[in-house]
Amino acid sequence: MLLTIIQKISREIGILTILRHKNIVPLLGTVTGFGRRPELPSLVTPWIPNGTLNVYLTSKHNDLSARDRSRMLEDVSAGLCYLHSVPVVHGDITGANILIDERGQAKLIDFGLSTVLYGQSHLAATSIHAGAIRYAAPELLSDDVGDLPLEKSDIYSFGCVMLQILSGRHPWSEIKSQNSEYGIYGLKRQGHSPQRPNGHPAIMDSDWDIIQKCLQLKSDLRPSADEVFDFVMRRLCSSGQPA
Structure with a gap:
């Protein structure tokens, strides 16, 4: 277990040292002496005051304009497009791994699973935050890891994040059971996708x-990061917002 943690930290440090983008939280350095394992290196990043996308949408849901939500979509899609151009696959894009700064700008964080080929058992073992199953592409829940198209797995997760940003609700918010994670896992294995939320904002x-294109069951039918970014930018222009 300790070796796995060290490998995950080392991988994240290695990835972050090569990334330079306004929608990626930068690595400032490392330090030891913190937490329950003070001998392990801790990553030092800028303080992002508004916390995660999950927290931000919960606290600001009624205050966000259509423009605010559009800008967050632009930020996340731009960060993802940059990553895939490097090329780096994030591997764990969720509402908990997107931070919102003081200007409302979204930034991707947590690259501990980047470029890693993983399946059901690895996902369960390494997703330490609640709710990761809601964003994971169906192929990552398969018992047959095979040659996974990881870039398209990120696209599936982006579709879930887009749904969350526009509706203010977590993907699969329609599942209300106490053991919702197990229910969602089963539905994904059966080929189902999150439902279109009702209510405001529509x-x-x-x-x-x-x-829906991002959430295609067959990964090769999903758009690329460039295509998603182009859609988001066309969306901004057609709505009369400066791109």
Whole structure:
């Protein structure tokens, strides 16, 4: 277990040292002497005051304008597009791994699973935050790890994040059972996708169409990061917002 933790930290440090983008939380350095394992290196990053996307949407849900949500979509898609151009696969894009700064700008964080080929058992062992199963592509829950198209797995997760940003609700919010994670796991294994949320703010048909494309069961049918970013930018321009 200790070796796995060290490998995960080392991998994240290695990835972050090569990334330079406004929508990626930068690595400032490392330090030891913190936490329950003070001998292990801790990553030093800038303080991001508004916390995770999950927390931000919960606290600001009624205060966010359509423009605010569009800008967050632009930020996340730009960060993802940059990663895939490096090329780096994030591997764990969730509402808990996106931070919101003082200007409302979204930044990706937590690259401990980046570029790693993993399946059901690895996902369960390494996803230390609650709710990761909601964002994971179906192929990552398969018993047959095979040659996984990891870039398209990130695209599935982006579709879930897009649904969350536009609706203010977690993906699979329609599942209300106490053991919702198990229910969601079963539905994904059966090929189901999250439902379109009702209520305010409503998701436009064009937005739901691209979300559905990102959530395709067959990974090769999902758009690329470039195609997703192009859609988001066209969306901004068509709404009269400066790109």
